[in-house]
């Protein structure tokens with residue numbers, strides 16, 4: 590087990606999960622039948638953490654930005670299926686429709702098709718999707734967001750805007766996960782004069798964050 594699982598044990602403790610629950614979540618993540626195909630897309634450390642947080646938090650509603658080949662989306666959907674609860678809404682302009690996204694993700698990483706039952710995919714940028722008044726009124730407002738996962742455009746403006754949106758729409762006790770949170774510090778070419786988004790966002794709202802692998806986790 591990587592040291593990131595230490596965070597998951599602590600997170601589990603804060604959310605009423607016993608140590609034995611976290612051990613079983615770890616084995617579920619490692620034993621996933623489609624794990625091998627997913628691994629071809631890169632290391633799965635971040636996705637394992639998102640899977641574990643989703644299992645422990647038992648979210649009713651998850652919002653994700655940035656799907657690409659659907660590795661993280663599939664881990665979230667697998668966790669929701671095991672929870673027997675919850676819906677994932679994701680957006681990415683990369684695919685043209687929900688039908689295409691499901692078909693291609695199934696082909697690419699063998700995500701079982703029944704996992705898509707809990708998924709709504711929106712083929713657009715977050716800046717468009719998050720302004721959709723029908724989605725806001727019918728889907729987001731009635732239940733609020735329990736888990737928000739950012740992995741789209743890590744540029745300062747988009748990332749800050751998504752985090753502010755997430756904070757406004759997340760329920761108390763909700764969690765925001767931000768992959769590549771230190772991208773602006775590491776990516777020389779893109780280094781932003783304004784500094785790091787997560788640090789500034791948290792400082793501005795008197796929040797703290799933890800880091801696991803490439804991600805920052807903000808517990809509200």
Ligand SMILES: C[S@@+](CC[C@H](N)C(=O)[O-])C[C@H]1O[C@@H](n2cnc3c(N)ncnc32)[C@H](O)[C@@H]1O
Nearest residue numbers: 655656657660661680681683714715740741742
């Ligand atoms: C790093 S990849 C996502 C990887 C994915 N989370 C995974 O685990 O495999 C980034 C994706 O974000 C999408 N993207 C870029 N800007 C976006 C935006 N503003 N809203 C939604 N998706 C965006 C890109 O099309 C790309 O597919």
